[in-house]
Amino acid sequence: MRWVRFLENGQAWWGELVGDTVLSQGRRRQLSELRLLPPAQPTKIVCVGVNYRDHAQEMGRKLPERPALFLKPPSALIGPDETIYLPNSERVDYEGELAVVIKERCKHVKAAEAHRVIWGYTCFNDISDRIAQSWELNWVRAKGFDTAACLGPILVSPDELPWPLTIETRVNGSVRQHSDTSQLIFSVPQILEEITSFMTLEPGDIIATGTPAGVGPLTPGDIVEVEISGIGVLRNFVARAA
Secondary structure, eight states: OEEEEEEETTEEEEEEEETTEEEETTEEEEGGGSEEEOSOOOSOEEEEESOBHHHHHHHTOOOOSSOEEEEEOGGGEEOTTOEEEEOSOSOEEEOEEEEEEEOSOBSSOOGGGGGGGEEEEEEEEEOEEHHHHHHOSSOHHHHOSTTOEEEEEEEEOGGGSOSSOEEEEEETTEEEEEEEGGGBSSOHHHHHHHHHTTOOBOTTOEEEOOOOSOOEEOOTTOEEEEEETTTEEEEEEEEEOO
């Protein structure tokens, strides 16, 4: 199944996406006419760093023995066609990623059982202040500023996706990242087992699974797109924060 979350008359609704039609509350709506919201309402966003082999290689990093984890606050979350506001920094990067949305409250989930707690998958853009990241140990400023977590456009159930998934990031139409999930160092089930070994995940929580090679800077006026096969295109605009 495919779901969207959208705004109508000042209220957020969920709907099932069938073709270009959204079914919600007994009504049919055209997807093109809706203002889409992030397809998740997380209590937390758990992110994995250096989780693609090609990205580790471009950074000159050894492959990690365990997933490297960090958090983004829900206040950083924005949806498709919203604006990323760059902080006052000399370099802020895009990082196109596959995101997992959690279906139910869970802890101590074994990798073999991970499928039962996954609601679906969507696109994610982990916007990162590289200057703050270079000196800040916990990456709060580097990864947690407002608009630093882009999510959407739709949520797709695992059974509908053509694994391995192709992931591509474009800036102003130019391809900057192109890889697929066969490059993942730690699979989604392995990541879930690691996180839930010490942390309770709640319905709607997001796991961002890492970015492939090709990360690079954004500038005001850019349009950045993350496209994942079977999911669609997450598009956001870029501006300088006031």
